[in-house]
Amino acid sequence: MKKRTTFGATVLAAVGLIAAFATNAYAFPTKTTGCAACHSGAVLTVNASETSNDGTTASYAVSAPGADAIAVFASGAKVDQIPGASGSISVPAGATYELQAVRGPSNTDGWGSLVVSPAAIAPVMDPTPVTTPAVDPTPTATPTPHPAPVTTPTVDASGTVRIHVMARTGRGIAASTVTVTNVSTGIVTTATADSHGRVTFKNVPYGRYTVTVVLSNGTVLTRTFTVGHRRTTIQLKDHRTHERGHDRSEPKAEESERSHGSSRSRTVTSTRGTRH
Numbered sequence: 001m002k003k004r005t006t007f008g009a010t011v012l013a014a015v016g017l018i019a020a021f022a023t024n025a026y027a028f029p030t031k032t033t034g035c036a037a038c039h040s041g042a043v044l045t046v047n048a049s050e051t052s053n054d055g056t057t058a059s060y061a062v063s064a065p066g067a068d069a070i071a072v073f074a075s076g077a078k079v080d081q082i083p084g085a086s087g088s089i090s091v092p093a094g095a096t097y098e099l100q101a102v103r104g105p106s107n108t109d110g111w112g113s114l115v116v117s118p119a120a121i122a123p124v125m126d127p128t129p130v131t132t133p134a135v136d137p138t139p140t141a142t143p144t145p146h147p148a149p150v151t152t153p154t155v156d157a158s159g160t161v162r163i164h165v166m167a168r169t170g171r172g173i174a175a176s177t178v179t180v181t182n183v184s185t186g187i188v189t190t191a192t193a194d195s196h197g198r199v200t201f202k203n204v205p206y207g208r209y210t211v212t213v214v215l216s217n218g219t220v221l222t223r224t225f226t227v228g229h230r231r232t233t234i235q236l237k238d239h240r241t242h243e244r245g246h247d248r249s250e251p252k253a254e255e256s257e258r259s260h261g262s263s264r265s266r267t268v269t270s271t272r273g274t275r276h
Contacts, residue, residue: 040169044112058118064101094120172197183208
């Protein structure tokens with residue numbers, strides 16, 4: 001009887017360890033490197049809303065529907081992690097952070113990322129010394145006050161556009177040619193994606209734009225979007241490209257647009273003829 005009890009307890013303990021491993025194996029809470037090297041599959045949408053920023057510390061409400069964990073990286077090192085699909089983080093202002101979400105239990109069940117850059121707001125100091133005027137005992141007439149003219153501050157109607165080009169595995173596609181065209185004026189700006197498939201356009205005037213991405217395999221991705229916020233992030237994913245520049249399957253491009261300050265998110269799928 002005692003041997004049966006001991007054997008039963010051992011079986012239950014083993015089942016518990018297997019269940020715990022199956023639940024957490026994909027999240028790797030102790031892993032300190034980026035998730036893109038190990039995770040792939042469906043692109044997870046990552047959202048981050050800045051809830052406070054005192055110039056020193058910025059707080060965000062973060063969510064990634066369907067994710068099992070969200071890690072926060074700064075300069076390639078993990079600085080925080082959220083267990084589950086939503087939570088909040090507080091990070092030092094004045095730096096750039098990448099939020100990477102993963103879904104399990106397999107490392108091919110999904111991955112997504114989003115870059116945030118909380119601004120460091122320096123306090124405004126008035127260098128003009130304060131002087132106390134001398135008191136004149138002689139009575140003077142009070143002049144008629146004149147209202148000071150009201151000036152309207154100039155609004156900087158421009159923002160930053162970040163574009164992330166990815167293969168179907170979720171890895172960035174380097175050296176992609178990215179062109180942004182103003183629909184109204186026809187002004188064209190072109191840049192090349194970095195080794196992570198990312199490119200940033202700064203001081204982009206508010207308006208309607210078309211982004212065109214030409215991949216090394218000849219695939220062309222195009223998308224029309226609106227710049228109306230300080231930061232706009234666009235993710236484009238081509239299911240034709242398995243790894244950087246290598247074709248594996250029927251071409252399919254998946255694109256999503258997110259603008260900070262709004263809850264807009266769209267996905268567009270396009271196809272091309274099969275290469276024979």
